[in-house]
Amino acid sequence: MRGYAIRKAMQPHRLTLKVWAVAGSFFGSLCFVLFQGGKLALMLFVIVSILSIYLLLGKWSGIRKTAGSRQLMNAEHETTIEAGSSLNVSMHLQIPGIWPIPYVFVKERLFHKNNTEYTYEVTLVPDWKRRGIFEYKTHPLRRGFYTFGKTECVTEDIFGLFEHTGYIELPQQVAVLPQIVPIREWHQFHQMMKGTNHHSTTTRAVRETTQINGVREYIYGDRLSRIHWNATAKTGTWKSKEFERESLPKTFVVLDRHSQGYTEDEQFELAVSVCASLFHYGASRSFALGLVSGGAASQFFEPKHGQQHLKAVTQHLIGVEADGTYPLRRILKEYVQNVAPGSFVTVISPEHGESMLAVLHWLKQLQLNPCHIFVSADPQRKEHWLKSLKSAGFVGYAVSSLAELPVMLGGRS
The missing domain is CATH 3.40.50.410 (von Willebrand factor, type A domain)
Structure with a gap:
């Protein structure tokens, strides 16, 4: 925790140093073209200016306005799975804007009701329409209620100097049912x-009454009058009539x-x-x-x-x-x-x-x-x-x- 707090405190200073480095490069090239002149100085100034504008426009890359949707692939009615099963998740992202984005680093958080957090990280490269689709599989989940937190989307410029972050709120709850085993007879x-x-x-x-309530598995000792012949013929296994009970x-x-x-x-x-x-x-x-x-x-x-x-x-x-x-x-x-x-x-x-x-x-x-x-x-x-x-x-x-x-x-x- 202490190391994490130190890193968070140092981030603004690192960002300030990077900004001063870019600004220093721009003014250095400007001074070079003003006091030295020549084609080399001019060409260097143009390149540094283009790169500085590119880095400056990264703040409006559109990553903060990213939209998306989440789909649970193997969950019944998109809400429940059985304990011990993994959850297959598919995410669709749409990033507005025109600023070139080399890749997007996506972090998904899944919270258990006892405040346990599970993190899943995926890296994707958007297509020319700035769309991205990725899938991931969770670890086998234990019984309980789970909630998806904010989805964090992070991108950087091509030099890796500045990082831009956006969040998508897609609240969704998943209920993991307890495992069950079929019991034939008690x-x-x-x-x-x-x-x-x-x-x-x-x-x-x-x-039991004489009112038929359904069909059940045949139990050794059932009388012939209880056998449901139509269900037995259709399924290929012995079936017995189930009567309403007193x-x-x-x-x-x-x-x-x-x-x-x-x-x-x-x-x-x-x-x-x-x-x-x-x-x-x-x-x-x-x-x-x-x-x-x-x-x-x-x-x-x-x-x-x-x-x-x-x-x-x-x-x-x-x-x-x-x-x-x-x-x-x-x-x-x-x-x-x-x-x-x-x-x-x-x-x-x-x-x-x-x-x-x-x-x-x-x-x-x-x-x-x-x-x-x-x-x-x-x-x-x-x-x-x-x-x-x-x-x-x-x-x-x-x-x-x-x-x-x-x-x-x-x-x-």
Whole structure:
């Protein structure tokens, strides 16, 4: 910072020295032609005069009035991409005026909502109409909201003596969605629904109406009467009919945002991606899921189904951070205390041990059905915690990467 401040303070002095150097060359050649005379002196004076006028007119090069437009090549609806993806950006510049411009140095700034700045620099040579087009690719972006800052355009004269700068304001926001993974089946969830709604063993069809609500992937064990033959013939893969469901117990997903629980950013990103994947799974199966997200700004979403509900939850997950100061049990007491008995509560958290067991036992006392999804990259810790959950009579999963989630939930871990 100190060196940067020194350089900024020295820039006006450097500019003054350059101006005096050009002025000195002009008056030197003028004196040479006045006191010495001759063709050489005259020719030198004409050349220096032309160059001085050229350098002087650089101030009106038109770079300060540069116009442009930005296009996001691979963003859906030009606003969203998935985390881990790069953004392909195309810029079109139009520089007014007639002053010769050898090249333009363009600097783009992309700001994350946590004030992190990413800079992308490109050099282009304008065509004879003073237009320029360039493309660049960002690094893989993490989840969150991004905003483009002012675009800085810099050019110099052919000698590199004077620098001229212009700015283009093209405000644009990009939302980077959390990564999701398609979940084929959540075995324990269906087992819980079956046990909650029935005192005897029955098929899943008993809990469904006769109204067809769509088509889903074939699940091993589906009866022949459920197979959608037209969809199977068109797609070449087995498809089953999806019926509208009767009233089911409420289901809540709890995202633990306690800042002390996460040792690294990737661990929290995994927790958010797991949460987003569960909601996409619920939306694809027409399950009503609610969200409890306790942090600096806590959010509570009632269990609903539909694209609008999924969109609202996803919008919240884009900007969520591990900024909570209260432990998980305090958050649950605030939002889950009055939840109807029999509801399914899935807790996504890196917390484990006696504190998490106490939370699960407390949920059990409220006549709820708790489930813990443990996010950790330590294999020994994962194995030990799963054994502890099983011995305590709770359902639990341990994931260290998003790709493991469908396998774990499908009961093939």
